[in-house]
Amino acid sequence: MSPEIIAHRGASHERPENTLAAFTRAAELGADAVELDVHLSSDGRLVVHHDPTVQGSFLPKAIRSLTLADLREFGVRGEPIPTLDEVITAIGGRLRIYCELKGAGTADAAAALLAPLGDGAAVHSFDHRMIAEAARVAPELPRGVLETSYHRDTGFPMRDVGARDLWQHEALIDAGMITLVHAAGGRVLAWTVNDPDRARELTRIGIDGLCTDDVAATRAALTAPG
Numbered sequence: 401m402s403p404e405i406i407a408h409r410g411a412s413h414e415r416p417e418n419t420l421a422a423f424t425r426a427a428e429l430g431a432d433a434v435e436l437d438v439h440l441s442s443d444g445r446l447v448v449h450h451d452p453t454v455q456g457s458f459l460p461k462a463i464r465s466l467t468l469a470d471l472r473e474f475g476v477r478g479e480p481i482p483t484l485d486e487v488i489t490a491i492g493g494r495l496r497i498y499c500e501l502k503g504a505g506t507a508d509a510a511a512a513l514l515a516p517l518g519d520g521a522a523v524h525s526f527d528h529r530m531i532a533e534a535a536r537v538a539p540e541l542p543r544g545v546l547e548t549s550y551h552r553d554t555g556f557p558m559r560d561v562g563a564r565d566l567w568q569h570e571a572l573i574d575a576g577m578i579t580l581v582h583a584a585g586g587r588v589l590a591w592t593v594n595d596p597d598r599a600r601e602l603t604r605i606g607i608d609g610l611c612t613d614d615v616a617a618t619r620a621a622l623t624a625p626g
Contacts, residue, residue, distance in 0.1 A: 403602070404609035405618055406498060407431040408592050409450065413614040418448045419479035423491050429615040433496035435591075438484055438510055439463040439503030446484040446509050447471055452502065454481070464503065484513055492517055498589075498611075500546070501525040507533035515541045524567050531561040544589065550577070555584045565589050567611075570598060575605040582606065596621035 410422025411429055418436055426434050437450045445468040453460035454474040463471065471481055482490075487497065499510050501523055507530040514521035515538035523534045524544030531543050544565030545557045550572045558566055558581070566581050570590040581588050589609035593599050599610055599621045612618040 402622055403607045404432040404496070404589075405430070405615060405622075406433040406435050406589065406609050406611040407495075407615050408435050408611045408613050410434050410436070411615050413616075416475075416477040416479045418450055418481075419476050420482050420486065420490050421479050423487055423495070426615055427491055427494050430619055431495060431615045433498055433609070434487075434491065435498040435500065435611050436484075436487065437500045437502045438506050440505050440509065441466055441468045441471060443467045444509070446506060446513065448482050448484055448487055449476075450502070484510065488513070488517070493520060497521045498544070499523050501527065501530040501534070506530065508537050510534070511538040511541050514538070522565065524563075524565060528557060528561050531563060535562050546591075548572070554580045555586065558584070558586050565608075567591055570602065573602060573605075573607065578606045593618065 407426035409417035411425035412422055415422035415425045423434050436448050438446045438448055439452060441447055442465055453462050474481055501507050501510055510523055511534040522542035522544060524546055525531050526546040528545050534543055543563045544567050545563045546567040548569045554577055565587050567589045570593045573590055578588050587608035590602050590607050591611040593610045593612050594614055599618050603622055610618055
């Protein structure tokens with residue numbers, strides 16, 4: 401079974417990351433899902449952006465200090481910063497939305513907004529406390545934990561917060577990890593895989609999802625003969 405192709409911040413190899421242009425391009429390229437990052441503005445709107453700041457005229461400005469109206473004056477290489485609502489309107493139902501909870505306080509708002517999409521959305525974070533909070537708000541929403549460590553008990557971080565997905569740095573993934581997570585009923589999603597040979601290797605050992613900047617090259621690597 402082929403793994404899910406997840407466009408990292410949208411089709412970020414071709415379009416400005418975390419923008420509607422990147423997300424719609426991911427759909428055009430045949431991605432199965434997109435991965436994105438959210439922060440809260442000062443007026444409580446969920447905005448899709450990787451960093452906690454935007455670049456002002458002289459110094460970076462914290463997203464949490466700006467209203468949505470303020471943020472409309474900023475962009476990513478000419479593309480506006482979208483809200484999570486706008487992304488859902490653009491691609492919800494076409495591509496699964498994996499939402500990384502980046503900014504403080506994003507768990508409640510993101511979980512409530514994404515829960516109506518059912519299995520068409522999920523949340524994940526390096527801050528596992530936020531995943532526990534999302535579970536309280538929307539227990540039916542699929543959850544994941546981000547990791548850069550190979551734990552002796554691979555499943556512990558998942559069990560701790562009732563997560564379905566282990567988002568693991570691709571360099572640490574091996575067949576043993578995948579076997580253990582699968583035995584516990586979970587899935588392993590690899591980030592960030594841009595090497596075609598590594599994509600094929602991970603597929604051979606049973607990876608469930610490949611998060612990639614280059615959707616077209618990853619898709620081609622998995623469909624090429626041999």
